[in-house]
Amino acid sequence: MQEYEIMKDNLLLFNHAKLMAEDNHSSGKEYLVSIMFSHYDQNNNGALERDELDQVATQEHLSQLAQGCSLGHMLTYDDTDKDGRLNINEFYMAFSVSVVSLDKALEVNRLSARVGDNVEIKCDVTGAPPPPIVWRRHDADLSALGEEEVRVFSDGSLYLTRIQLLHAGNYTCHALRNKDVVQTHVLTVHTIPEVKVTPRIQSRRPEEEASMFCHVIGEPFPKVEWLKNDERLKLDAPHKYEIVGNGTELQIHNIDYADTGAYMCQATNVGGMTRDISSLVVQEDPTPTAPNEERRFFSFHDWGVSVYEPTACRLYHQIQATDIIPGTQEYVCGDKGVNCSWGHAINVANRYVYVAQPRKDRVLVISKIQMVVVDVVVTDKFPVELHYVPHLDQVWVLNWRSELNQGVKTIQIIRDAAQKRKHHTVHPEPIDGQFDLVRGLFMPPVQDMSHMFKYGYVTHTNQRGLYKLDLANMRYIRSIDVTPNNCVPRHVQFSALYGYVVMECEEPVTGRPTGQILLDYLTDAVVSHRPGLYGRPHVSPNSRAVVTLDRARDGVTLVVQEVVETGLKFLFDVKTTLNISDITFYPSQTTHGYDLYASATDKEDILFLNLVTGKVEMITGVGKAMQPSLAQWDAPNRPIAASGIFGHYMVTPANEALFVVNGETRTVNCEIGGLVHPRTVVWVTMQLQ
DSSP states (O other), X not given: OHHHHHHHHHHHHHHHHHXXXXXXXXOOHHHHHHHHHHHHOTTOSXXXXXXXXXHXXXXXXXXXXXXXXXXXXXXXXXXXXXXXXXXXXXXXXXTTOOEEEOOGXXXXXXXXXXXXXXXXXXXXXXXXXXXXXXXXETTEEGXXXXXXXXXXXXXSOEEEOSOOGGGOEEEEEEETTEEEEEXXXXXXXXXXXXXXXXXXXXXXXXXXXXXXXXXXXXXXXXXEEEEETTEEOOTTSTTTXXXXXXTTEEEEOSOOGGGOEEEEEEEEETTEEEEEEEEEEEOXXXXXXXXXXXXXXXXXXXXXXXXXXXXXXXXXXXXXXXXXXXXXXXXXXXXXXXXXXXXXXXXXXXXXXXXXXXXXXXXXXXXXXXXSEEEEEEOSSSEEEEEEEGGGTEEEEEEOXXXXXXXXXXXXXXXXXXXXXXXXXXXXXXXXXXXXXXXEEEOOOOOSSOOOOOEEEEEOTTOSEEEEEETTTTEEEEEEEOGGGTOEEEEEEEETGGGEEXXXXXXXXXXXEEEEEEEETTTOOEEEEETTOXXXXXXXXXXXXXXXXXXXXXXXXXXXXXXXXXXXXXXXXXEESSOEEXXXXXXXXXXXXXXXXXXXXXXXXXXXXXXXTOOEEEEXXXXXXXXXXXXXXXXXXXXXXXXXXXXOEEEEEOSSEEEEEETTTTEEEEEEESOSSOOOEEEEEEEOO
């Protein structure tokens, strides 16, 4: 046996010198043994017979490798099934190479989990001895991720804790030393449906009409039904009930007393069933039922802040540029004759409106209820961008440090942003111990799916990559290299569904577009690169659509893609001569998704696009926009802002007016004049009970 082992060792050394000199593909023992097997199997039948072994031994003078042992002795010692020949597994075992196998029926394993679950996934790749297992997603090694909710245990199992929608997708496992035998685990993640209805209660006279609206989110998208007092509606009743779209609205015609009741919008999927109730009371003398909530919008313009109600376009409140900020000696914008200069403005927890004042190096906090400035937060020079992270109650501030969007910027964070207290800023932990200077800050938005994003990203000037930001700990955790894709990220968008990050890329220095990259939020791996798809991506609030806005010389193209398990699926594109300034997503009346509305830089038109059918309409007569040269801080010269779920309106500023557009009728509701350069608009919801 000792001589036999010496012969096998020498056989490996001999073949390594002979075969590997011609092939630099790999230097691993497993690869060498597999090459030897192929070389010896001269009739290619997947087995080594004695005459093949004798023939090779003679041709290659192998008798000198050991005294008294020849290649034929392999059949004596390693033909474990005693069939007179060696198969590949027997040959592997002879050289102590781990033999791995996977039952063909187990090659693909499908499993599902609900958001918040913990899941253990076992790898069915086996071997003797049991091989170390490698787990991958988009070819990234999961054991190297350092994510507390993704762990690979020593027994080869993968453990996912507190699963989110972004964990959906494919996970593969294979033996460390054999990448050819792979098992794929396809994980689908579902949510409990969320249902909201409006109005909560309404009172109507006999023979009138009633409408109630329902908004549903869930993954997979739920089946939506309307019920009355726990029973299905008799939809065959002529001219009584009409359901719009896939349950977004229930209309009840020619009401009588019997129609009084609790109408339920019910959504069902694999995650469960959820209902919400809209009550209808039919009586001769209806009780006036005031709406339980009302939308208002804050408009920021050259002479201060104005707050309006959109239905009657009534002015509720004004904060003048020359008002003194309570508790201070400072003016809201400055002395008489000084125009206000506003950066971004955002709604914080529907309690405050935060607005940046770049030229004053500060952020104002305005109370939604009191409609006065209640706090002044001092920042680094020229704060422009504001982002709110609800689950951490943080406002992130990007400071330009100059009038222009060029050069390096700083980041600050305002913690406990929705709390009633005196606020201040802190800096994130710097990279490499130096005070950090960045080019761009990309933060996950507030989306319908109540998903808690853990990370944002920052970029550096002309650097083909990103740094990943741990938002809770306010520090950088790793860098992501996209040099192979020649990508300096220009804009970044996030999808909670399947955990995708959509990036618009450009070349360093020249700024030439280099296409669109799709990253996996969990592993930072590049899922796909579309070098010919240019423009800024926008993700709909329900994460189901990506609209890329490509502004080319010959016009604008809107490329609509659907977010699917395997990436982004092209649906259609729309070419328009409209020079688009800004876009917003507005809840669709025909599906539980969204439509797109786009304002124009130089025309008095708004474009409507149905993201399901591709239907396009124009809304005209929305006034002339202010000159693009008057827009500040890289803001569009004509922003457009929708009022959210169950809000009926959008607002878009013209040069010296605001236009309120009714999203249901796609008509101009009213024009509010007497404003100088209205710029940014923020919607808030007022609880009226």
